[in-house]
Every structure is written in structure tokens, then in C-alpha cells.
Amino acid sequence: MIYTVTLNPSIDYVVHADDVKLGELNYMSSDLKLPGGKGINVSRILHELEADTTAFGFIGGFTGEFIINWLLRDGVNTDFVNVQEDTRINIKLKADSETEINGRGPMISTEKAAQLLDKVEKVSSEDMIVLSGSMPPSLPKDYYEQLVKRIISSGAEFVVDTTGDALKSVLPYGPLLVKPNLEELQQLFNVTFSKKEDILHYGKQLLELGAKNVIVSMAGEGALLFTENAIYQGISPKGEVKNSVGAGDSMIAGFIGEYRKTRDVETAFKMGLASGSATAFSNDLAKKDDILSLLGNVKVTRL
Ligand SMILES: Nc1ncnc2c1ncn2[C@@H]1O[C@H](COP(=O)(O)OP(=O)(O)OP(=O)(O)O)[C@@H](O)[C@H]1O
Numbered sequence: 001m002i003y004t005v006t007l008n009p010s011i012d013y014v015v016h017a018d019d020v021k022l023g024e025l026n027y028m029s030s031d032l033k034l035p036g037g038k039g040i041n042v043s044r045i046l047h048e049l050e051a052d053t054t055a056f057g058f059i060g061g062f063t064g065e066f067i068i069n070w071l072l073r074d075g076v077n078t079d080f081v082n083v084q085e086d087t088r089i090n091i092k093l094k095a096d097s098e099t100e101i102n103g104r105g106p107m108i109s110t111e112k113a114a115q116l117l118d119k120v121e122k123v124s125s126e127d128m129i130v131l132s133g134s135m136p137p138s139l140p141k142d143y144y145e146q147l148v149k150r151i152i153s154s155g156a157e158f159v160v161d162t163t164g165d166a167l168k169s170v171l172p173y174g175p176l177l178v179k180p181n182l183e184e185l186q187q188l189f190n191v192t193f194s195k196k197e198d199i200l201h202y203g204k205q206l207l208e209l210g211a212k213n214v215i216v217s218m219a220g221e222g223a224l225l226f227t228e229n230a231i232y233q234g235i236s237p238k239g240e241v242k243n244s245v246g247a248g249d250s251m252i253a254g255f256i257g258e259y260r261k262t263r264d265v266e267t268a269f270k271m272g273l274a275s276g277s278a279t280a281f282s283n284d285l286a287k288k289d290d291i292l293s294l295l296g297n298v299k300v301t302r303l
């Protein structure tokens with residue numbers, strides 16, 4: 001089983017508006033409400049790729065119900081901790097450019113935080129856990145590390161997709177995969193990249209700090225995969241971008257779903273690239289057929 005943990009799920013409210021003027025009344029040309037949050041997106045793609053998955057996390061209120069009902073309807077297993085306040089709503093504004101405004105998230109009590117720690121401790125050493133996304137502000141700063149310590153005691157492999165200090169704190173525990181995008185990698189080391197060598201240097205740094213594999217994703221420019229033996233460059237297929245929200249999560253799902261089957265990083269990377277692009281080319285997350293049809297157009301070379 002691949003478990004995902006979304007500490008801060010969301011309804012993603014995708015708003016299309018042709019010509020947005022700040023400070024004036026604007027009308028949407030269309031809108032769409034989707035279940036969101038990084039781990040939930042990973043579970044949705046894993047389910048699409050027919051991998052066994054269960055979504056853990058904190059969920060609450062009418063917004064939480066929307067998400068649970070959607071996942072139930074699609075057949076995605078969930079085992080959330082229920083909280084009192086509403087799960088957040090994140091705005092994804094598609095105008096001339098893409099603007100995101102993410103909510104802070106509900107209050108999580110100490111008791112609820114402890115319940116989730118207990119859940120992750122009970123997974124088996126055969127399982128894998130993906131920890132993704134931001135934390136609601138009421139959780140302790142070291143909550144990611146607390147989760148990882150419990151996972152380590154279960155013996156399961158784990159993947160982390162978060163940012164900043166939370167990411168730094170879990171690297172020494174040896175995550176199977178971390179996947180910063182370019183901006184997140186620069187923020188992590190407080191640097192600005194001016195050439196490809198900079199990306200290669202800081203990608204390798206993440207391996208040195210403890211990650212077993214690192215993907216640095218670069219949106220339409222593809223991604224780089226760093227492993228203990230080699231660095232691979234992945235070129236994404238070209239296509240019409242409809243909604244790139246969740247492309248990174250889809251990439252993680254494609255990678256780990258395939259890696260669990262083959263233990264081969266190169267084929268896993270190809271599946272990750274195809275899944276990320278297939279989501280970028282869809283309004284919602286990608287469907288299995290879209291992913292498989294892009295697979296042949298993905299190019300991976302060893303550097
Ligand atoms: N415009 C695009 N064209 C083709 N492929 C894309 C595009 N955007 C994303 N992808 C694919 O998805 C992968 C992940 O995208 P990206 O780097 O934007 O992740 P991210 O910033 O984590 O995204 P998000 O936070 O929205 O999930 C890319 O490496 C690429 O393979």
C-alpha cells in the first residue's frame with residue numbers, strides 16, 4: 001500500500017477570467033472546484049494508475065465533505081483524522097498569467113495531531129508513505145520530523161515533498177525521494193541559479209544531506225533526476241497547458257507507482273515525466289490513458 005499524508009488539504013477553486021482588474025468587479029468566464037492538497041493529488045494519480053493507495057491527513061467541515069465525497073465516488077481510499085474547522089479553499093486564478101492564493105488551513109488540536117502520528121506508526125515495512133505539502137500553522141514546527149520518526153520505527157520507505165525547514169529536517173532520515181521545483185531548491189539554499197551547473201550542484205547537495213533520490217522539476221523544461229549512481233535529464237513532451245496545478249504531485253505518483261513495480265529509477269522517472277505533463281495538459285489531474293499516450297514522447301538521457 002502507498003499511503004499519502006496531506007496535512008493541509010484544500011478545495012482548489014480554479015477560476016478562469018479573461019481580463020482581471022484589481023480593485024474592480026470582475027466576472028469569471030468559467031470555474032471549477034477540485035479536491036486538492038499535494039498528498040491527495042498523489043493518491044488520485046496512483047489510483048488512476050491502479051496502485052493501492054490510501055490518503056491520510058486532516059479534514060474538516062463542508063469543504064472536507066466535498067473532498068471525501070469526491071474521493072469516495074472515484075474509489076480512492078481515505079482514512080482521515082476529522083477536525084472541527086473547515087478545510088481550506090485555495091484559489092487558482094487563470095487570467096493572463098496563473099496566480100495562486102492558498103489558505104492557511106484549519107486549527108489542529110494536539111489530540112488530533114497525535115492521532116495522525118499513531119496512524120502512520122501502524123503502517124508495515126512493506127508499505128510506502130508520501131508526505132506532501134504545507135502544514136496548517138497550528139501544528140508544531142517539527143511535525144514533519146515527528147511523522148518521519150514514527151515512519152522510521154515502522155520500517156516503511158518514505159517520500160517527502162515539502163519546502164524549507166520542514167524539508168531540511170527530514171533529509172538526514174533518508175527519504176527515498178524528494179522533489180523540489182527550481183524555485184523551492186533556490187529558496188532551500190538561499191541562492192539564485194544563473195547556470196545549469198548551479199542546479200546540478202544543489203541537486204547533489206540534497207543527496208549528500210541524506211535523500212536517496214532527488215528530482216528537481218522545471219515545469220515545461222522537464223526535470224533532473226539525481227541518484228547515487230547517476231544524473232538523468234528528462235525532457236517533457238510539448239502540448240497545450242490547461243492547468244498545471246498538481247503536475248508535481250502527478251510526477252511523484254508516476255515515479256513511485258512505477259518504482260514500486262520495477263525498482264528501476266530510469267523507467268520510474270519516465271512515468272513521472274509523462275504523468276506530470278499529462279496533468280499539465282488536462283483541466284483536472286491526468287487520466288491513465290493520457291499518461292500512457294505521452295510515455296513514448298518522454299526523453300531521458302544520462303548526463
Ligand atoms: N508546461 C508544461 N509542459 C510540459 N510538461 C510540464 C509542464 N508543466 C509541468 N510539466 C511536467 O510536470 C513536472 C512537474 O511540474 P512542475 O515543475 O511545475 O512541478 P511543481 O512546481 O511541483 O507543480 P505543482 O506544485 O503545481 O504540483 C515537470 O517536470 C514536467 O514533467
Ligand SMILES: O=P(O)(O)OC[C@@]1(O)O[C@H](CO)[C@@H](O)[C@@H]1O
Nearest residue numbers: 010036037038090102133134246
Ligand atoms: O499550500 P501547499 O500545501 O504547499 O500546496 C497546496 C496546493 O497548492 O498544492 C497542490 C498542487 O501541488 C494543490 O492541489 C494545492 O492547492
